[in-house]
Amino acid sequence: xxxxxxxxxxxxxxxxxxxxxxxxxxxxxxxxxxxxxxxxxxxxxxxxxxxxxxxxxxxxxxxxxxxxxxxxxxxxxxxxxxxxxxxxxxxxxxxxxxxxxxxxxxxxxxxxxxxxxxxxxxxxxxxxxxxxxxxxxxxxxxxxxxxxxxxxxxxxxxxxxxxxxxxxxxxxxxxxxxxxxxxxxxxxxxxxxxxxxxxxxxxxxxxxxxxxxxxxxxxxxxxxxxxxxxxxxxxxxxxxxxxxxxxxxxxx
Amino acid sequence: xxxxxxxxxxxxxxxxxxxxxxxxxxxxxxxxxxxxxxxxxxxxxxxxxxxxxxxxxxxxxxxxxxxxxxxxxxxxxxxxxxxxxxxxxxxxxxxxxxxxxxxxxxxxxxxxxxxxxxxxxxxxxxxxxxxxxxxxxxxxxxxxxxxxxxxxxxxxxxxxxxxxxxxxxxxxxxxxxxxxxxxxxxxxxxxxxxxxxxxxxxxxxxxxxxxxxxxxxxxxxxxxxxxxxxxxxxxxxxxxxxxxxxxxxxxxxxxxxxxxxxxxxxxxxxxxxxxxxxxxxxxxxxxxxxxxxxxxxxxxxxxxxxxxxxxxxxxxxxxxxxxxxxxxxxxxxxxxxxxxxxxx
Numbered sequence: 001x002x003x004x005x006x007x008x009x010x011x012x013x014x015x016x017x018x019x020x021x022x023x024x025x026x027x028x029x030x031x032x033x034x035x036x037x038x039x040x041x042x043x044x045x046x047x048x049x050x051x052x053x054x055x056x057x058x059x060x061x062x063x064x065x066x067x068x069x070x071x072x073x074x075x076x077x078x079x080x081x082x083x084x085x086x087x088x089x090x091x092x093x094x095x096x097x098x099x100x101x102x103x104x105x106x107x108x109x110x111x112x113x114x115x116x117x118x119x120x121x122x123x124x125x126x127x128x129x130x131x132x133x134x135x136x137x138x139x140x141x142x143x144x145x146x147x148x149x150x151x152x153x154x155x156x157x158x159x160x161x162x163x164x165x166x167x168x169x170x171x172x173x174x175x176x177x178x179x180x181x182x183x184x185x186x187x188x189x190x191x192x193x194x195x196x197x198x199x200x201x202x203x204x205x206x207x208x209x210x211x212x213x214x215x216x217x218x219x220x221x222x223x224x225x226x227x228x229x230x231x232x233x234x235x236x237x238x239x240x241x242x243x244x245x246x247x248x249x250x251x252x
Numbered sequence: 253x254x255x256x257x258x259x260x261x262x263x264x265x266x267x268x269x270x271x272x273x274x275x276x277x278x279x280x281x282x283x284x285x286x287x288x289x290x291x292x293x294x295x296x297x298x299x300x301x302x303x304x305x306x307x308x309x310x311x312x313x314x315x316x317x318x319x320x321x322x323x324x325x326x327x328x329x330x331x332x333x334x335x336x337x338x339x340x341x342x343x344x345x346x347x348x349x350x351x352x353x354x355x356x357x358x359x360x361x362x363x364x365x366x367x368x369x370x371x372x373x374x375x376x377x378x379x380x381x382x383x384x385x386x387x388x389x390x391x392x393x394x395x396x397x398x399x400x401x402x403x404x405x406x407x408x409x410x411x412x413x414x415x416x417x418x419x420x421x422x423x424x425x426x427x428x429x430x431x432x433x434x435x436x437x438x439x440x441x442x443x444x445x446x447x448x449x450x451x452x453x454x455x456x457x458x459x460x461x462x463x464x465x466x467x468x469x470x471x472x473x474x475x476x477x478x479x480x481x482x483x484x485x486x487x488x489x490x491x492x493x494x495x496x497x498x499x500x501x502x503x504x505x506x507x508x509x510x511x512x513x514x515x516x517x518x519x520x521x522x523x524x525x526x527x528x529x530x531x532x533x534x535x536x537x538x539x540x541x542x543x544x545x546x547x548x549x550x551x552x553x554x555x556x557x558x559x560x561x562x563x564x565x566x567x568x569x570x571x572x573x574x575x576x577x578x579x580x581x582x583x584x585x586x587x588x589x590x591x592x593x594x595x596x
Contacts, residue, residue: 062485098486112490114490165490
């Protein structure tokens with residue numbers, strides 16, 4: 001089962017090769033290959049409907065995939081499931097946040113630690129304190145119902161809840177969606193800071209400019225295919241990316 | 253009507269209402285978490301009562317066989333799954349939980365004669381026999397089809413209900429049973445006599461409701477069930493699988509059902525098919541709460557109990573009709589209210 005470990009690159013957290021996802025007869029992802037290393041932020045940018053959310057849903061096990069998927073050196077077989085991947089430290093912050101609206105901020109965060117609690121860890125209060133340090137706004141709102149939070153606070157709560165699981169790989173689906181520019185800046189600053197904790201981050205974004213600024217490496221996804229890949233600095237300077245995704249302002 | 257009769261009927265109504273309230277809470281819980289309308293809820297009431305009666309009569313309750321059979325079926329299914337996923341290490345645990353544990357329980361029942369044991373031990377044994385049937389039935393009947401529509405799940409529920417009633421007839425026979433009262437104490441308040449068993453039912457129901465409240469508000473597993481009811485996808489992404497939530501809610505529902513049966517079996521004769529009507533009255537309460545609100549469901553169930561009790565005095569032939577007709581104005585009111593919300 002461990003045949004896929006490559007001793008030369010022990011730090012690879014996620015290694016996907018030739019992934020394809022189909023909804024019935026419609027192929028949503030074709031032959032996608034990507035790697036995410038420990039402590040690295042990798043971004044997948046692309047327009048609406050390119051298959052970005054599909055990619056993350058497939059990685060976390062919400063959708064069946066074809067192709068080879070190696071997570072933490074373990075090839076994913078037929079028993080792959082969301083629950084098992086969560087247990088192994090993969091966490092998704094979904095595009096729709098999927099918060100528990102009628103529960104307090106604190107209880108939402110607690111649910112993020114549910115699987116660790118079930119596995120026998122009892123450090124959820126400490127972890128919650130760390131999450132409150134990352135998102136001080138959540139500490140102020142801790143007794144408030146999640147459904148009454150603002151859009152930015154909801155995104156913070158969704159990310160904080162994911163961090164409660166102490167993830168090894170954090171999948172972020174469009175964290176900037178529907179947020180004001182100032183809040184987006186704050187969220188992305190936090191994403192950049194998270195890198196220091198050693199977590200690997202796969203960030204899927206339509207906001208290419210913001211994503212390429214924080215990421216180390218980037219991929220461009222267009223109608224189900226990866227069209228470009230490279231270090232994000234190179235991508236940000238690539239004329240094709242500038243024209244399609246960054247607009248006239250270039251890197252500005 | 254004299255005041256004394258009114259009080260007597262009220263006492264009766266509230267006692268039954270308390271049981272209906274427990275069942276209504278279980279129905280709301282199961283529906284909110286799994287979207288299953290749990291028609292077999294009543295069968296757990298009957299099985300709880302009849303299992304206790306069998307134990308007290310010195311017979312081996314038929315539920316033992318059901319437990320052994322379901323356990324064996326699950327062991328086979330789960331072992332096959334583990335083999336398919338190449339997780340062979342799981343197999344011993346699967347066999348231990350689903351085969352060894354029920355066998356051990358059966359062994360205990362054969363070795364000690366339960367009829368001579370003290371009542372709390374008999375109650376405990378009855379619960380140990382009936383409650384595991386909840387998650388087992390979930391595993392076999394609902395888990396493979398958990399993603400189907402509410403209507404399809406309802407049809408599965410009807411099938412499970414009919415099967416369990418048939419099995420009940422096979423195991424317990426057509427004869428009804430009534431267990432002796434837990435306590436002979438009675439209190440006189442003015443002209444009315446308050447039976448100890450009545451008070452016991454009320455106190456036990458109240459305690460159970462408080463325990464459920466604490467479970468949902470204070471424990472991480474209770475919160476996980478609420479989270480699943482609020483947002484299934486969100487809960488799954490936290491590692492709270494639908495299977496875990498389903499088995500947990502079915503365990504609670506089975507426990508509530510079996511306890512209800514044990515509580516009322518000294519008050520009324522329970523037959524193999526008595527559970528259906530009792531469960532259905534809990535269901536009327538749950539409908540009043542829109543299958544969503546716990547407090548309204550419980551209050552509605554008490555209302556059902558009172559309505560039943562008073563209508564049995566004035567129009568005993570139409571007792572059931574009156575109770576179930578209550579559902580029509582409730583549904584009418586609910587549908588009008590819903591349309592109003594949609595219009596906004």
